[in-house]
Amino acid sequence: MNTLIKACGALLCLPLAVTANEASLNRELHGLDIDSRILVTDATRGPDASGVDLVQVTNNSDVNVLCQLKPASDEPNMKPSRAIDVAPGEQATLRLQGSYRDVKSTATLDCQPN
Numbered sequence: 001m002n003t004l005i006k007a008c009g010a011l012l013c014l015p016l017a018v019t020a021n022e023a024s025l026n027r028e029l030h031g032l033d034i035d036s037r038i039l040v041t042d043a044t045r046g047p048d049a050s051g052v053d054l055v056q057v058t059n060n061s062d063v064n065v066l067c068q069l070k071p072a073s074d075e076p077n078m079k080p081s082r083a084i085d086v087a088p089g090e091q092a093t094l095r096l097q098g099s100y101r102d103v104k105s106t107a108t109l110d111c112q113p114n
Contacts (some may be wrong), residue, residue: 024106025055033060034067034111039093055094055109059086066114069094072106085114 025038035058057067065086071078081094096107 026106026108028108028110030112032063032065032111032113034058034065034109035060036109053096055107056091057086057094057109057111058091059088059111062088064088064114065111067092067094067109067111069096070108070110071096072108086111 025036027034027036037056039054039056055069059065066083067086068083069081071080079097081096084092084094086092094109
């Protein structure tokens, strides 16, 4: 019975362990209809690492947008992606370059009308 209780308790904690290390992406979309999803997080930094490396954006608005992926301000070794012009209905992929100092970094997706 004790084994069953321990197993159930461990299973209940599993979602907490999975979400604790999810990469974080802030979005500054300036009212634009933009979908974004994280495609890659760099697991090579270790089991507790989470960081945004690659993000796909979809422009659902009716104007061209200029999107850029920016590292957290406390990540001096990371460089922002190049700014990409995304036409209405199109997709683009943005990538950060460099190495993380913090294993739990956050990136910001910034999209503005172009």
